[in-house]
Amino acid sequence: MTVETQVNSIENDIYAFSGAVTIPQAPPDFRSGFIGIIGRPNVGKSTLMNQLVGQKIAITSPVAQTTRNRLRGILTTPTAQLIFVDTPGIHKPHHQLGEVLVKNAKIAIESVDVVLFVVDASVNCGSGDKYIADLVTRSQTPVVLGLNKIDEQAASSRDAIDASYTQLAEEYNWQTVKFSAKNSDGLPQLQDLLISQLAPGPYYYPPDLVTDQPERFIMGELIREQILLLTREEVPHSVAVAIDKVEETPAITRVLATINVERDSQKGILIGKGGIMLKSIGSAAREQIQKLIAGKVYLELFVKVQPKWRQSRTRLAELGYRVEE
Known part of the structure; x- marks a missing residue:
């Protein structure tokens, strides 16, 4: 998708969602962009997006592969507008639906400004994480490694788990941030890091909008x-x-x-x-x-x-x- 196509698509989404609207001019040094939330099924991507935008727009469930459609959540601060793209968990597909979902997740990697690669930090880095790591590095999109579920880490295994993800991040020269989407610990630091990765840009959506979905x-x-x-x-x-x-x-x-x-x-x-x-x-x-x-x-x-x-x-x-x- 070209930048022009993406902007046209956004304008159409805004019109369809809320009728004709006026988007204000962004202040000086304002940053904006699209952030793809990528990861294995059930690592807490939808919970994270709900917490970041401050409202429930994505469903959550203990059942894996809850997310099906690419859903945009919008967080607007005085200095930036972050458009989060929640994607289906990347997994080995077992049917046509699974193939569509995984293909859409891969497309999202190519069409965002920053990839937030979310992992389950209550367990060691596994083969599924390494598969996704290899996938995201094939694009030129900057990557931030987000270690979610730190509230579920056992004290006895915390150092070993953290070391497994530190090794992954160092291999690809990624910045990392630890947080809990469940209780919001570490989310301000995550937000600041993501904003620092974005280029100066305009408001893509009205500041009070939290999603582009009807x-x-x-x-x-x-x-x-x-x-x-x-x-x-x-x-x-x-x-x-x-x-x-x-x-x-x-x-x-x-x-x-x-x-x-x-x-x-x-x-x-x-x-x-x-x-x-x-x-x-x-x-x-x-x-x-x-x-x-x-x-x-x-x-x-x-x-x-x-x-x-x-x-x-x-x-x-x-x-x-x-x-x-």
Whole structure:
């Protein structure tokens, strides 16, 4: 993607998201740019982005490979605007969906100004981390190595774990920063380091915007998050949520959504005996959506079987999963 194409894309996103807007002129010495958050599945990338922008825009789950779409989170300070690009965890794909997700993560590496390579610092550097390290060094993009989950480090193994990542960073001459996305320890230092890596630039988005994604997209993600949390390994990644209709009135917002699964057995699990599971998912998701829109929500969920949708390029496209340009 060229710079001109990327800027045009951003302008289109802003118009689609919030209508015609006026973006102020940046002050002198203002810095801005795109930061790709890269790493293995379940290292805390989405939690980190939510903490940095100060609002929940990306879903989190103990289940790996939660993130599917490339999601932009925007942090604007008096001196800089950082646009974080949350990417799917890089892993060995096992189906067409996995291939699309990993390919999009690799594209993100080439289209950002800085790569924030996030690792799980509660365990030693592993082969998956080394694979990603080799991947990011093939581009000319500057890299910062972020050691997340320092709050989970055991005192007895801390020195050995840190040494394994120090060796990795020294091999590629990367700067490192330790932090906990969960409790925000070290995040100010991370933010300062990232800003120092950015070049002088303009506001790409209005200063009060925290994401370029429309509310409908985030609503679907919040529903999917509750499915992951409540069903865990029973229906982990065979789920795609489509928002069919959003009707807004001064008193309440009505949301109709379809949960797509691959098998009848998964449909049965999601509905549950007497519909209890679907009610639990709907109740929890409704609470999250109400926080998002700051108003009352009526949420109605349907479950539909779409056999092998993760293996079909057509179905993937219909559900919003495409290889990004």
